[in-house]
Amino acid sequence: MVVALSEVQNCLINSFFAVPEGDAIRKLQAWEDAENGENMSEHFMKERIRLPTFETFHKAVEHIVTTYMQRAEMGMHALSLMGVSMIFHFSQSRVLDMLN
Numbered sequence: 001m002v003v004a005l006s007e008v009q010n011c012l013i014n015s016f017f018a019v020p021e022g023d024a025i026r027k028l029q030a031w032e033d034a035e036n037g038e039n040m041s042e043h044f045m046k047e048r049i050r051l052p053t054f055e056t057f058h059k060a061v062e063h064i065v066t067t068y069m070q071r072a073e074m075g076m077h078a079l080s081l082m083g084v085s086m087i088f089h090f091s092q093s094r095v096l097d098m099l100n
Contacts, residue, residue, distance in 0.1 A: 001060055005081055012053065054098050057081050075099045 057078035065074065075098065 001064060002081065005057060005060055008053065008056065009082065012049070051098070053082065054078060072099055 054075075058074060061069075061074045061077045061081070065077075069077075079098075
């Protein structure tokens, strides 16, 4: 399962930094910000990419653990599994937001 989650991260990272896909994503974000307000791409990234990715990793942790953990503790484990891509998608405030 950890290998599959690593592949998810690799796909996300490649989609943001590979050419031409990465260029297209950055242009789309710039266009959304220009057309709909400065933070539209931030909203898009959170709702369409960061939160679904986090929930996927969170569910994986739920399936793997054998002892009781609180949601926040499972969230920390999920974020640690996401470590490779965290530097590209999250700031401290975003991490705290995701963990409530």
